[in-house]
Amino acid sequence: MSLIGALNTSSLAMLAQGQGLQTVSNNIANVNTISYKREETLFQTLLYAQRAGTNASERLAVRAVDRRSVMAQGLIQSTGRADDLAIDGDGFFVVSRNFGSTATPDVFFTRDGALQQRYVDVGNGAQESYYITADGKYLLGWAADENGEFSTSDSLSSLVPLRSFALDELEGTATTEALMAANIPSTTEIGESVTLQGGIYDTSYNSQTMSSVWTKVAANIWTVQAQVTNGTVTGPPTLPVVTFTGDGKVLTPQDPVQVSITWDDGTTSTIAVDLTDMEQYADETVIYRTAQNGNETGRLYDESFDKNGVLWGSYTNGRNRALYKVAVAQFVAPDSLEAVSGNLFRATEGAGEMSIRDLEQEAQGTTILVGNLESSNVDMADEFTRMMMVQKAYTMASTNFRTVDEMIETAVSMKR
Structure with missing residues (x-):
């Protein structure tokens, strides 16, 4: 390799190591940047060769290639x-x-x-x-x-x-399904009634009250009359007879009861009322829970x-x-x-x-x-290690450049 070739190689080495230091500097500067992906400088050998007959000359150099660790997740x-x-x-x-x-x-x-x-x-x-x-x-x-x-x-x-x-704004919804879960006393005398209430929403998404009047007609057998505020129950006038088993569970009906309502503004609703969670025990009247699928405008x-x-x-x-x-x-x-x-x-x-x-x-x-x-995926310890390696490599390349330069000056002075 000629002195000019050595000078060029040293120059390329300093350029490559300088780029490596810039990469390290960028990583350190962005250590607190959200989702920053660290960059790494790799070094590739450049080999230029020219061969003619028995004469051959080779020149080695280096170039920097950057890559970014996008896949590596930060903390x-x-x-x-x-x-x-x-x-x-x-x-x-x-x-x-x-x-x-x-x-x-x-x-x-x-x-x-x-x-x-x-x-x-x-x-x-x-x-x-x-x-x-x-x-x-x-x-x-x-x-x-x-x-x-x-x-x-x-x-x-x-x-x-x-x-x-x-x-x-979320438009309201009229009630189409409702559930009543309550206990009516088994000690109620035949002919006496128990009233239960629950909330529903009409077609204008206003809150209304639905009442059900339970009248005992025989042992374990009740008739139910539905009523609503600001409207009229048009069907069925009397809900299907509700019967209970001896242990207080609903025997019939097992399917939801369809209650038709005509509101005072002329609109109508049909609500499927589930009564399968009703109970009949020798306790006082207790409403466990009511549920329905309507809402006011929100x-x-x-x-x-x-x-x-x-x-x-x-x-x-x-x-x-x-x-x-x-x-x-x-x-x-x-x-x-x-x-x-x-x-x-x-x-x-x-x-x-x-x-x-x-x-x-x-x-x-x-x-x-x-x-x-x-956070960024920069490892500060790794960056400082790479910084020292790049700095050392740059120093050695610059020393080599200076030495080659001195050799060239010596050759020039000999010619003089």
């Missing part, structure tokens, strides 16, 4: 903040730069789940609140339909930005994510409703994703096929931890 740390999400397992959140845009160039992938709710101007003077990442990108997922159900798809085009407080007062990434709304009428579901993207070779920043990535051909997962349907060990964030 999950609790924040206690409801809008912070951490993926425990494989996958990435899907985020978009522009409002409502799911075009491939505008879609990115990250494990940084430090979300915030921000109002965005959506045109015509209207503003809506969305879940935004720390760098201002929209979190993407699937929207629930009017029944709170999801139709998920393994396609970016099916994803939409997640709104916060999107459905601030206002949204809280939102929360669950382990499957479903955003639930909690309403003042006691109901919970699914609003959105977070999409999680997976790649065959995530370490080959293009790093836009230390924790934001873009899909590449080298990363392989992308799949969009619905964690509720395809859990496979991956869950979302609410109130947590994934």
